[in-house]
Amino acid sequence: MMAALFSVSFGLLLASLLFSSTTSAAPTRNATPFEGLLPNGNFEQSPKSSNLKKTVIVGKYSLPRWEINGLVEYISGGPQPGGMYFAVAHGVHAVRLGNEALISQTIPVKKGALYALTFSASRTCAQDEVLRVSVGLQTGDLPLQTLYSSNGGDTYGWGFVADSDVVKVTFHNTGVQEDPTCGPLIDAVAIKQLQEQLPTRANLVRNGGFEEGPHRLFNSSHGILIPPKQLDTTSPLPGWIVESLKAVKFIGSKHFKVPYGLAAIELVAGRESAIAQVLRTATGKSYSLTFVVGDAQNGCHGSMMVEAFAGNATVKVPFESKSLGGFKTASLKFTASSARTRLTFFSSFYHTRIHDYGSLCGPVLDQVKVSPLP
Numbered sequence: 020m021m022a023a024l025f026s027v028s029f030g031l032l033l034a035s036l037l038f039s040s041t042t043s044a045a046p047t048r049n050a051t052p053f054e055g056l057l058p059n060g061n062f063e064q065s066p067k068s069s070n071l072k073k074t075v076i077v078g079k080y081s082l083p084r085w086e087i088n089g090l091v092e093y094i095s096g097g098p099q100p101g102g103m104y105f106a107v108a109h110g111v112h113a114v115r116l117g118n119e120a121l122i123s124q125t126i127p128v129k130k131g132a133l134y135a136l137t138f139s140a141s142r143t144c145a146q147d148e149v150l151r152v153s154v155g156l157q158t159g160d161l162p163l164q165t166l167y168s169s170n171g172g173d174t175y176g177w178g179f180v181a182d183s184d185v186v187k188v189t190f191h192n193t194g195v196q197e198d199p200t201c202g203p204l205i206d207a208v209a210i211k212q213l214q215e216q217l218p219t220r221a222n223l224v225r226n227g228g229f230e231e232g233p234h235r236l237f238n239s240s241h242g243i244l245i246p247p248k249q250l251d252t253t254s255p256l257p258g259w260i261v262e263s264l265k266a267v268k269f270i271g272s273k274h275f276k277v278p279y280g281l282a283a284i285e286l287v288a289g290r291e292s293a294i295a296q297v298l299r300t301a302t303g304k305s306y307s308l309t310f311v312v313g314d315a316q317n318g319c320h321g322s323m324m325v326e327a328f329a330g331n332a333t334v335k336v337p338f339e340s341k342s343l344g345g346f347k348t349a350s351l352k353f354t355a356s357s358a359r360t361r362l363t364f365f366s367s368f369y370h371t372r373i374h375d376y377g378s379l380c381g382p383v384l385d386q387v388k389v390s391p392l393p
């Protein structure tokens with residue numbers, strides 16, 4: 020199963036590598052790219068009360084800066100009529116997309132550049148709510164059935180390459196439930212232009228310290244889930260792909276302990292989620308891989324283990340987490356058997372936070388480096 024998944028995504032990846040080498044994007048290094056909430060991205064600008072029928076927004080252009088279609092509710096966080104409770108982590112207001120409803124906004128971007136959207140989304144009633152995100156012709160379906168944090172408001176990163184100078188960003192509830200208002204709650208949408216990450220002679224790994232990634236929402240203490248099955252060319256975590264079924268979490272130093280720099284990855288889904296990168300290597304040549312394993316000082320205790328695979332070698336790195344933000348360096352020597360070598364990491368075990376059994380957590384991965392051995 021794992022092997023099949025790996026080889027399928029490897030094929031896609033190879034195709035995308037070939038693609039990207041023939042259509043290299045315009046240089047973006049000197050630009051000062053926009054980063055932050057979309058206009059009314061936290062939905063704090065309300066519709067006029069005359070455009071609200073109880074909570075339902077009436078009129079396609081009644082939600083400031085957004086266009087809506089179908090049954091969209093304007094929600095204030097907290098207890099709701101009917102006994103439900105909606106946690107709104109970013110500000111006070113959010114929108115809820117009912118059966119087949121969508122919201123969209125048209126924004127200026129730089130054609131050919133890579134962007135990541137960051138948005139906070141949670142399911143409200145059905146078990147299997149799916150949020151479809153689309154920008155231009157690129158579409159992704161995020162299943163919201165797995166709750167990674169128990170206080171609502173999981174935050175996701177989703178990447179796209181702008182196919183024109185103006186794109187329409189759309190969030191769509193594709194589901195149909197018996198209760199037509201049932202559907203995902205969205206409470207913040209931000210965007211960031213990402214810088215292309217290149218390998219160097221000293222480190223073949225692109226973005227090995229996970230410093231480049233989606234915008235970290237101002238007050239978000241949740242980290243950002245990088246969903247699985249993203250292509251290398253559009254990954255919101257440049258250079259890296261997430262394999263298998265579940266997400267990995269991008270965490271920032273403002274709310275988590277990270278070993279180096281401003282960001283790292285938390286492997287929150289055990290063996291169900293692997294983070295990987297395909298390196299350009301020389302057949303028969305030997306390399307040294309080093310990486311750092313630790314804990315995010317977020318109440319994630321216990322015996323952890325990170326497994327790494329590269330070329331013909333593999334290593335299991337145990338780490339005893341006391342949730343003090345400790346870390347250690349691990350290493351592996353491997354020999355490349357072809358011009359492409361896949362580097363893969365996952366957590367051997369599943370962990371939940373000690374004071375919050377609903378929140379998945381796990382070991383932290385940072386400072387991944389591969390250099391040729393003399």
Ligand SMILES: *[C@@H]1O[C@H](CO)[C@@H](O)[C@H](O)[C@H]1NC(C)=O
Nearest residue numbers: 061108109110111237238239
């Ligand atoms: C962040 O949280 C603090 C404390 O809850 C609040 O006062 C502040 O307004 C929030 N900032 C934003 C941008 O939401």
Ligand SMILES: *[C@@H]1O[C@H](CO)[C@@H](O)[C@H](O)[C@H]1NC(C)=O
Nearest residue numbers: 305331332333352353354355
């Ligand atoms: C990988 O291949 C190299 C060269 O053939 C060999 O020296 C090394 O022992 C191998 N490593 C493992 C873990 O098999």
